Amino acid sequence: MNHQDLINACASDWAEYTKHSFVQQLASGELEHNAFLHYLKQDFLFLKQYTRAYALAIYKARTLAEMRMALPSVQALLESEISHHVSYCADWGISEAQMEAEPETFGTVAYTRFVLDTGMSGDVIDLYVALAPCSIGYATIGAQLLASPTTKFQGNPYANWITMYGGEEFQESVQTGIKQLDTLLKDVDLSSERGQRLCHIFKTATRMEVAFWQQSLDDT
Template sequence: MLKTSDLISSCQNDWDAYTRHRFVCELGNGTLPEGAFRHYLQQDYLFLTHFARAYALAIYKCDNFADMRYPLTSLQGTLDTEITLHIDFCKKWGLTETDMMAIPEATGTVAYTRLVLDAGQSGSLVELYAAMAPCAIGYADIGQWLINKSDTVFDGNPYREWIDMYGNDEMQEAGNNCAAQLDAMMRDIPKDSAAANRIKKIFRDAVRMEIAFWEQGYQDA
């Protein structure tokens, strides 16, 4: 049986480079350049637009109503909670939703979101979930790590709300649910099969896109 933990361990170095990236560390200690963070916020809004489409695609690819409920819940959470929080958060940084809608997608944003959508359009439902999983699982991991990290700065940190948002119980539950759902979908896939290798590659590619997403904050700001 293939598990989410197997996907992570198959690209452990990339996973660590993503979840412990310097962008994340500088968020935690409050030293991240403001321009890099603003660029990230702008591109993350565009990213979430495509992610919502990916959840809609997942609903389309489900075979029955029971299976549709999980991506539907995730889509509703993205539209009703995460994007709303994102818009409210961006307002505090002087960014309106109209501003963000008018911003061109950066190269890393295009590459990542199209990888996810292509996995869903050309592959199976489980392959789509494998492409989406690094985001939900990784951000929950990052949020929890920063909340518990001994040198995380809370007082006076301009990014504290971001840390609190991704470290809260709701985001932790979302990450755990994503991993559990993916585990359930992969329960009949042998670990060393060709199908498992395809899923591992998709997952690894998405993790590498997450690294590039952090990096572009420095390069394009």
């Protein structure tokens, strides 16, 4: 099996995630300012836990090659992506200290602890599958919005978000991750109990992504 099998197994949830109202409002520039600020703060808290999960992948790794596979993601998150997020949030008037002090919402707690619990109770493949909807989904969304003729760029306060996730650097990094995931999945039979468990993990994490978008619309 491969990553596309995981997506196909939860097609309706995946569509709800990648075409969510939050995403559509980003594309049109009509998203409420406070909803986006809420999202930015929670995404910072999410990224901290996401980094812990990739660090857990090193601990759970069975081979030196698997340990090396996880290290670039940990380094990129700590040295680049989180720093970029902090700089981006500063442009919106939110400091790192403010984000550190922000309480995690129930949705953020549920999603990140699901990923960490999946990694702790399962193996490294379980963990990577739980992590996958975030990166693959954002790459899908970024590419879709960047290519869509209906996406507004001129005067859209969220245009930089779209160009960042649709841009070459992010897209290439996700493709690298997809290749690594497919390597881990290649010997798993989709119809087996193991394959179906991985589909369930991916589906649950995808549903958590839907809830993550929705909470920013509901809590503001």
